Amino acid sequence: MSDSPRKHTEALGRILELVVVLSDDMTTSLAAQGLTDARAHLLWELHQRGPSTQRVLADALRVSPRNITGLVDALVATGFVTREPHPTDRRATLVSFTEHGAAVTAAMERDQHEFARILFADMPDDRFACLMEGLDDVLARLRAHGVSVETARTSPDPGSEAG
Amino acid sequence: MSDSPRKHTEALGRILELVVVLSDDMTTSLAAQGLTDARAHLLWELHQRGPSTQRVLADALRVSPRNITGLVDALVATGFVTREPHPTDRRATLVSFTEHGAAVTAAMERDQHEFARILFADMPDDRFACLMEGLDDVLARLRAHGVSVETARTSPDPGSEAG
DNA sequence: CGACATAGTGAAGGTGCATCACGATGAGCG
DNA sequence: CGCTCATCGTGATGCACCTTCACTATGTCG
Structure with a gap:
């Protein structure tokens, strides 16, 4: 039970990583189109x-x-x-x-x-x-x-x- | 099988929604701190x-x-x-x-x-x-x-x- | 010591965003 | 009809983020 917080924070980290990666990819491919x-x-x-x-x-x-x-x-x-x-x-x-x-x-x-x-x-x-x-x-x-x-x-x- | 593309696009849409929501929330709460x-x-x-x-x-x-x-x-x-x-x-x-x-x-x-x-x-x-x-x-x-x-x-x- | 790399910054410019002021136009009302 | 008021778009101004180029002050290597 006391390990839950760490797991939760890790999960949020995963989501935030996704946020960063997707945003970045989006911006890059958009830039390629001018x-x-x-x-x-x-x-x-x-x-x-x-x-x-x-x-x-x-x-x-x-x-x-x-x-x-x-x-x-x-x-x-x-x-x-x-x-x-x-x-x-x-x-x-x-x-x-x-x-x-x-x-x-x-x-x-x-x-x-x-x-x-x-x-x-x-x-x-x-x-x-x-x-x-x-x-x-x-x-x-x-x-x-x-x-x-x-x-x-x-x-x-x-x-x-x-x- | 032919319905997969729609499901996939919907899934991506869900993720992108998450991206937008989290980014927005982040920016807002940050602004509150100056x-x-x-x-x-x-x-x-x-x-x-x-x-x-x-x-x-x-x-x-x-x-x-x-x-x-x-x-x-x-x-x-x-x-x-x-x-x-x-x-x-x-x-x-x-x-x-x-x-x-x-x-x-x-x-x-x-x-x-x-x-x-x-x-x-x-x-x-x-x-x-x-x-x-x-x-x-x-x-x-x-x-x-x-x-x-x-x-x-x-x-x-x-x-x-x-x- | 001299050549070269590195840390930070001034200058200038592009983009996204906001507010305020303003001209042009539309719309309601007497 | 003419007046008032709301609305559409934009000029002016200003802030934030980001870049590249040029330049000074240092560090480093031979």
């Missing part, structure tokens, strides 16, 4: 919602509208999205994918699936199920503990060199 | 290694020496650490905790243990063991896939309001 985390996140939301106003994106990414201006500026400059006038509201602008942006985002999605396959494909079914239950459990405890779990949907990519 | 992620990370390394030169910290955090200068500047200004001359190498400076810095870091460590306890304390032993094996498995696959897993030790805190 993207940063924040810009990719924007692309990801745009992918989920279709052409959106900057206001909508600001709410989705939970950042200030001003910041969206900057991110969109950069994505326009690098050819991932375009800014177009909103058809009915002349105050707003609609952000849409360029062909390139759509292609890269689609590739990101494919990479994510591929990455998931690599991680779990040859894992025994029972272990997989068990891992899932454990993760759900942890997530539930997190929520129960009052941690703010409304941090938007799943993040974009982590494709490594899978693509 | 710290940022980067500065807390430095404090954490200092805690593991004892008084260190900036060079050592730069290698530990895997950032440029120039960046360490900035982080240490900030931590000195906010009273977490001090810069002292290296006893034998007059080029180098030794970064050490102030009393306050040591106290906050110790509290971070306590919070981490407490947090681990909250997450895993009343989890059935078999499920816990199972989760651990699953995580190890994923980490191993990550490494096998060529993802760079030398991203330093476990990160600092995530204490939420546990402290």
Whole structure:
């Protein structure tokens, strides 16, 4: 019983290691596409919602509208999205994918699936199920503990060199 | 069999959600202590290694020496650490905790243990063991896939309001 | 002593983020 | 219609993190 704390801390360490590793891999593979985390996140939301106003994106990414201006500026400059006038509201602008942006985002999605396959494909079914239950459990405890779990949907990519 | 891809993607989604939630919680509780992620990370390394030169910290955090200068500047200004001359190498400076810095870091460590306890304390032993094996498995696959897993030790805190 | 490596920092620049102020536009109401 | 008020996007400013390059002060080796 007195050894539990150590085991628990070790477990948390394992999870945090996963956090670091995945974040790092994500950032790296994104950079290879000429993207940063924040810009990719924007692309990801745009992918989920279709052409959106900057206001909508600001709410989705939970950042200030001003910041969206900057991110969109950069994505326009690098050819991932375009800014177009909103058809009915002349105050707003609609952000849409360029062909390139759509292609890269689609590739990101494919990479994510591929990455998931690599991680779990040859894992025994029972272990997989068990891992899932454990993760759900942890997530539930997190929520129960009052941690703010409304941090938007799943993040974009982590494709490594899978693509 | 054809439903596997969906399950796998969902599993990855669960993990990524965990990533986001934990990172967010970590950042928040750190901010409450007057710290940022980067500065807390430095404090954490200092805690593991004892008084260190900036060079050592730069290698530990895997950032440029120039960046360490900035982080240490900030931590000195906010009273977490001090810069002292290296006893034998007059080029180098030794970064050490102030009393306050040591106290906050110790509290971070306590919070981490407490947090681990909250997450895993009343989890059935078999499920816990199972989760651990699953995580190890994923980490191993990550490494096998060529993802760079030398991203330093476990990160600092995530204490939420546990402290 | 001279050549070379190393520790830390100034300068300059890119990115992500925030707040405040402001112009342009939309929308409700008298 | 015209006034008021809310909303969209952006300029200005500022902070934090991170990088590379240049440079000084030292240490080290031959």
